[in-house]
Amino acid sequence: MSRWPSLKQLHYLVALAEYQNFNRAARACFVSQSTLSTGIQTLEDLLGIQLIERDHKSFIMTTAGRDIVLRARKMLAEARDMMELAAAQGGVMTGGLRLGCIPTIAPFLLTDLVNRCASQAPQLELLLREDTSANLLNQLEEGELDLLVLALPYELRGFHSRVVGTDPFRLVVHRQLRKSLPPAVTIDSLPSHSVFLLEQEHCLTGHALAACHMTDRNKINPFAASSLYTLVQMVAAQEGATFLPQMAICGGILQHTGLEALPVEQEGAAREIGLVWRPSTTRVATFYAFGELVAASLRDICQA
Incomplete structure (x- = not known):
């Protein structure tokens, strides 16, 4: 040719x-x-x-x-x-970084992360996109994004990853429902159809059920929410329960809702927060340095 x-x-x-x-x-x-x-x-x-x-x-x-x-x-x-x-020859934390983040992390992480990057890596330009894990992985594969912030474990289809933090789950219960439960609230003590969850395309649902060892599907309400904020409103309106990540609670998602966050009975019930990138990328050093900023933001958020 x-x-x-x-x-x-x-x-x-x-x-x-x-x-x-x-x-x-x-x-x-x-x-x-x-x-x-x-x-x-x-x-x-x-x-x-x-x-x-x-x-x-x-x-x-x-x-x-x-x-x-x-x-x-x-x-x-x-x-x-x-x-x-070629662009990275000018330094590790320089140039544009097209970052994808899932909806159950983005609202609680990105403000702190963007501010941290502005102060500690001012030559790094963040371009942000929020979407589901499946869609973000497709965009990463097609070269539309450089790096993802996802909740793990997740089927990564051969992409490389690095865990940068953990996000514990909490059992969130309406205060009226709490009055009818024993002092030490367990998942088994919750009424049938009282647990509200996100729609299945959100990986948080699978992570929460697996991490909290919830096997009795009769306790799950058939109506699912499209976002964490909608989920909180559904639980508040129906006087039910759900599982929420600690970063969302520290971000103030339960304010003025009548909901109470309780410990989960299963020790170590948490999701991992990880960075994901293409194996062919030449920017691994940048991603590792960026991961330190993400880890610092996660620590600050979950200690707030």
């Missing part, structure tokens, strides 16, 4: 696969729709295969097109890693 596809052409194809619309993909790439369309057509000519089937109103990806998109995402991620390697 005398000519090679460009990264720009591959970027156009990946954007089209992501946005499923020529106009939106072109805007995301900061080019005109005709430039994006021409770039993809040139890519097809270079490869000698059809990547998309077009008509006057829509398109679909061919099987070959979908396969090329998967490979292109990996190539683009490695190209970003190469650029980061």
Whole structure:
């Protein structure tokens, strides 16, 4: 092959696969729709295969097109890693860091972490994104993010990780319900359908049930919450119970709710907080140094 596809052409194809619309993909790439369309057509000519089937109103990806998109995402991620390697020559804690964080950590960690970075690593520019663990891992794999803050354990699909702290669970009970329970509240003493949890796509639910050894599903209320703040409101309204991480409680999530945080009977009931990155990255030294800042923030938050 005398000519090679460009990264720009591959970027156009990946954007089209992501946005499923020529106009939106072109805007995301900061080019005109005709430039994006021409770039993809040139890519097809270079490869000698059809990547998309077009008509006057829509398109679909061919099987070959979908396969090329998967490979292109990996190539683009490695190209970003190469650029980061060059940028890192100016120092470990410099340049941009695209950080993903899950919703059960982000509201309680990021303010302190951003302030800490501003004072201790002013040349490091944090770009933040909040999403579920599964979505963040997909974005990490595709090179859209550099580093994740996740709750562990979680299936990491071959990514590298480092634990930077632990976050204990507390049993949170409405004060009215507390009056009907024995002095030493246990999970077994809770009434049926009194325990409210997050929706299953939030890993906190699995972590809490496993860490607190809750096996009696009859105690779980069938209605699930979409966020920790909604969960707290549901427990307060229904005079029920739930499990919350210590960082959320220290962050003031129970203020003015009529809810009380109690110790969990199982010793060591906690989730681990970890950093996750691609094996191909060249910024491990940066991530380790950044991990020290995250660990310091976690210690301050959970001691508040």
